[in-house]
Amino acid sequence: MGQSKSKLSPSDLHDLVSCTEFTESEIEAWYKSFMRDCPSGTLTLEEFTGLHYELFPNVQPSAYAKRVFKTFDTNQNGMIDFREFMCALSVTSRGSFNEKLRWTFNMYDTDNDGSVCLNEMEDMIKAIYKLLGDDVVSMVLTDGLTPVQRARLMFARMDKDNDAQVNFNEFFTAAIEDPKLVMLLQPGKNKPQKDEQDKE
Structure with missing residues (x-):
């Protein structure tokens, strides 16, 4: 094709x-x-x-x-x-929240090893800040955190087992527990369903 x-x-x-x-x-x-x-x-x-x-x-x-x-x-x-x-x-554009979140996770996981490390998350958040521009960032994210500060905060919330890696289940759980986090991870109107979580 x-x-x-x-x-x-x-x-x-x-x-x-x-x-x-x-x-x-x-x-x-x-x-x-x-x-x-x-x-x-x-x-x-x-x-x-x-x-x-x-x-x-x-x-x-x-x-x-x-x-x-x-x-x-x-x-x-x-x-x-x-x-x-x-x-x-x-x-x-038409996938479920969980499909979109899986796709987003793959975008964060740049080396395709099935997990996201802190450096990958920092690079991704920096890219999102540049994409949105300062004006939009300041309107949507009102806490004034820098990209690195936000990435570290997000990573700490996700890495439940403190192994310095975020797998998809941790990524998924964080998105369910923190709606504000979802705004940055995956803009969309669909809500996650816990029973659809991937089991890995």
Whole structure:
């Protein structure tokens, strides 16, 4: 599905309907748009970052865009094809709270080892602050904490067993227990359900 085609094949279309929350007509519309912007059929990090600059012209989205790109690029080949794009878009726009939180956790877990260390969290919070910009940060987060201070506070709340690593269950539990934390981890209107927590 990474090669340039004017139209999705029936099998590709069926595959995307089965693995996303989009309808056939929505997928076809997204495909036309994707191929218009990415005639090669894939999206590079540079192109992806450029799109973020168009969305956030007055801030610094590059660090955040790099994290998001890594999470979209599920096969880690340095490019996002249409299938990867649609699967990620489905989770981020229409997934359940728990699916979105899993996706967010993967964005924090930059080395893909199944846990988040303090450095990873600090880097991610710094990227979020740059993305939002000082004005928005000061409106949403009124306590005046720096990115590093906030990351350390969040990490301490999550790392229940004090092993200097936050696994997904700890990440999930913290999101349930602290609604304000959820605002920074995953903006969304869905509420977490404890019975849907991943068991790992």
